[in-house]
Amino acid sequence: xxxxxxxxxxxxxxxxxxxxxxxxxxxxxxxxxxxxxxxxxxxxxxxxxxxxxxxxxxxxxxxxxxxxxxxxxxxxxxxxxxxxxxxxxxxxxxxxxxxxxxxxxxxxxxxxxxxxxxxxxxxxxxxxxxxxxxxxxxxxxxxxxxxxxxxxxxxxxxxxxxxxxxxxxxxxxxxxxxxxxxxxxxxxxxxxxxxxxxxxxxxxxxxxxxxxxxxxxxxxxxxxxxxxxxxxxxxxxxxxxxxxxxxxxxxxxxxxxxxxxxxxxxxxxxxxxxxxxxxxxxxxxxxxxxxx
Amino acid sequence: xxxxxxxxxxxxxxxxxxxxxxxxxxxxxxxxxxxxxxxxxxxxxxxxxxxxxxxxxxxxxxxxxxxxxxxxxxxxxxxxxxxxxxxxxxxxxxxxxxxxxxxxxxxxxxxxxxxxxxxxxxxxxxxxxxxxxxxxxxxxxxxxxxxxxxxxxxxxxxxxxxxxxxxxxxxxxxxxxxxxxxxxxxxxxxxxxxxxxxxxxxxxxxxxxxxxxxxxxxxxxxxxxxxxxxxxxxxxxxxxxxxxxxxxxxxxxxxxxxxxxxxxxxxxxxxxxxxxxxxxxxxxxxxxxxxxxxxxxxxxxxxxxxxx
Numbered sequence: 001x002x003x004x005x006x007x008x009x010x011x012x013x014x015x016x017x018x019x020x021x022x023x024x025x026x027x028x029x030x031x032x033x034x035x036x037x038x039x040x041x042x043x044x045x046x047x048x049x050x051x052x053x054x055x056x057x058x059x060x061x062x063x064x065x066x067x068x069x070x071x072x073x074x075x076x077x078x079x080x081x082x083x084x085x086x087x088x089x090x091x092x093x094x095x096x097x098x099x100x101x102x103x104x105x106x107x108x109x110x111x112x113x114x115x116x117x118x119x120x121x122x123x124x125x126x127x128x129x130x131x132x133x134x135x136x137x138x139x140x141x142x143x144x145x146x147x148x149x150x151x152x153x154x155x156x157x158x159x160x161x162x163x164x165x166x167x168x169x170x171x172x173x174x175x176x177x178x179x180x181x182x183x184x185x186x187x188x189x190x191x192x193x194x195x196x197x198x199x200x201x202x203x204x205x206x207x208x209x210x211x212x213x214x215x216x217x218x219x220x221x222x223x224x225x226x227x228x229x230x231x232x233x234x235x236x237x238x239x240x241x242x243x244x245x246x247x248x249x250x251x252x253x254x255x256x257x258x259x260x261x262x263x264x265x266x267x268x269x270x271x272x273x274x275x276x277x278x279x280x281x282x283x284x285x286x287x288x289x290x291x292x
Numbered sequence: 293x294x295x296x297x298x299x300x301x302x303x304x305x306x307x308x309x310x311x312x313x314x315x316x317x318x319x320x321x322x323x324x325x326x327x328x329x330x331x332x333x334x335x336x337x338x339x340x341x342x343x344x345x346x347x348x349x350x351x352x353x354x355x356x357x358x359x360x361x362x363x364x365x366x367x368x369x370x371x372x373x374x375x376x377x378x379x380x381x382x383x384x385x386x387x388x389x390x391x392x393x394x395x396x397x398x399x400x401x402x403x404x405x406x407x408x409x410x411x412x413x414x415x416x417x418x419x420x421x422x423x424x425x426x427x428x429x430x431x432x433x434x435x436x437x438x439x440x441x442x443x444x445x446x447x448x449x450x451x452x453x454x455x456x457x458x459x460x461x462x463x464x465x466x467x468x469x470x471x472x473x474x475x476x477x478x479x480x481x482x483x484x485x486x487x488x489x490x491x492x493x494x495x496x497x498x499x500x501x502x503x504x505x506x507x508x509x510x511x512x513x514x515x516x517x518x519x520x521x522x523x524x525x526x527x528x529x530x531x532x533x534x535x536x537x538x539x540x541x542x543x544x545x546x547x548x549x550x551x552x553x554x555x556x557x558x559x560x561x562x563x564x565x566x567x568x569x570x571x572x573x574x575x576x577x578x579x580x581x582x583x584x585x586x587x588x589x590x591x592x593x594x595x596x597x598x599x600x
Binding site: 016017018019020021022023038040041044045048052055082123124126127128129198236263286287289291 | 299307308330357383385386387388389390391392393394395396397398399400401407408412413415416420423424427428429430432433443455
């Protein structure tokens with residue numbers, strides 16, 4: 001009996017391996033199935049981020065709203081009142097808040113994913129799980145804070161509408177999920193590129209926060225796109241986030257410029273960026289533990 | 293013919309010594325430009341030999357041409373001195389890093405325990421950490437929920453399961469971390485010297501759990517310096533030395549070879565003026581029995597044969 005089973009076993013191809021670990025790996029391989037298998041882990045990382053942010057704090061989740069609110073107030077005073085930058089007739093607070101809520105999602109995604117490898121080097125060195133799980137969990141947990149801020153923004157919007165301001169949200173709001181996806185893609189793409197580079201060059205992390213702040217000024221958040229003189233507009237438009245933020249504002253406030261070509265440009269930029277990011281990430285992933 | 297579940301073919305792992313590059317982008321760029329232009333490397337240390345390769349390009353082979361086949365149900369003990377390449381071997385099999393050359397073929401799910409408490413977050417409660425740690429080690433949420441009570445029972449921290457782990461004592465922490473890992477149910481389990489932590493009672497419990505895991509037919513790879521534990525748990529052993537697989541065979545053969553290795557090394561290190569030279573020595577306790585370990589406070593005697 002036993003010999004027969006052994007015989008059968010020998011006839012099953014002994015080379016049906018579950019996994020083969022090799023030095024190199026195809027550059028574009030993402031292994032989405034594995035990421036799906038680890039979905040519980042991704043959600044637990046999201047939960048961990050939330051819980052650890054607010055344990056033993058008084059204000060807890062209120063911080064999600066306080067931060068953009070304080071930034072809005074500061075922008076209103078400095079750029080709106082003191083500097084006198086025009087807002088195309090929209091109440092200043094609303095103008096800035098919309099831009100900020102849109103921008104915050106992108107900037108937090110970028111800042112947090114660019115730290116992935118360094119911050120979590122200790123876990124990565126001890127156990128295997130798909131490395132992309134961490135940046136993805138960052139994108140998801142920031143999405144939750146974005147939703148909270150967005151709802152808050154809607155309250156503000158309805159308040160102003162009731163008061164009779166000339167803001168008119170329109171059908172373009174249907175684009176918003178797509179815009180959020182674009183922002184996630186851009187943040188994730190840049191984040192994983194920077195993260196892969198920082199395993200070797202630690203000083204890039206300092207550049208990132210600084211760079212993101214500068215980037216904000218290059219995007220129409222504090223000013224409307226129409227406020228830029230024609231000859232400089234091409235530079236602002238080269239920024240993939242411009243079309244995203246501008247569409248976001250136009251959708252909610254009714255004033256602004258929409259150009260589907262620009263959106264298409266942002267979309268293509270995001271796709272190319274993600275591809276490059278995945279390639280660099282894959283190259284680094286297998287052996288970054290040796291140098292991080 | 294038994295089922296082979298892990299097969300290592302010509303596996304080698306190379307590490308670079310020293311800092312990789314200079315560590316900062318600006319310095320590396322500086323060095324790169326200087327190389328192009330033909331100037332001297334501006335980041336080179338003064339007074340050290342010139343070649344770039346010798347300063348920052350030194351390599352070491354942590355593992356060299358390892359060929360190994362592990363069959364289903366085996367409990368393999370991996371022994372060797374510090375630096376022999378044991379942990380590197382485990383890291384490769386756990387996918388933490390990838391081999392420089394060679395292939396590793398695996399059949400079945402692997403779970404590794406290279407450190408207790410991987411991913412534990414101090415702010416989360418014991419319960420939340422059980423879920424997080426279990427998921428990091430590869431369990432699904434459903435699995436963890438079904439085993440939750442067993443895990444808490446095994447770790448003995450039932451009262452504290454809803455307190456943040458930063459307030460646990462180190463013993464509780466280790467017990468909880470091991471409890472989660474002990475309830476993994478992979479086909480292949482890899483354990484790296486984690487039994488070295490914890491008090492005697494915990495060690496007994498841990499070894500007992502490892503025994504039941506191996507008895508349930510799973511393949512286990514076990515690295516330890518505790519040769520008694522290795523002999524207790526393992527069916528087969530391998531001896532690593534300087535990155536190569538020195539010997540493979542029955543557990544007792546391997547542990548004797550390992551002990552012999554340490555002795556041989558010591559013998560080679562003899563030095564002195566030979567005014568007096570000893571051939572061998574023996575430590576015995578007061579009843580005359582030969583021992584090789586003495587506990588603090590015990591009485592012992594040493595007998596040595598002198599060269600005539």
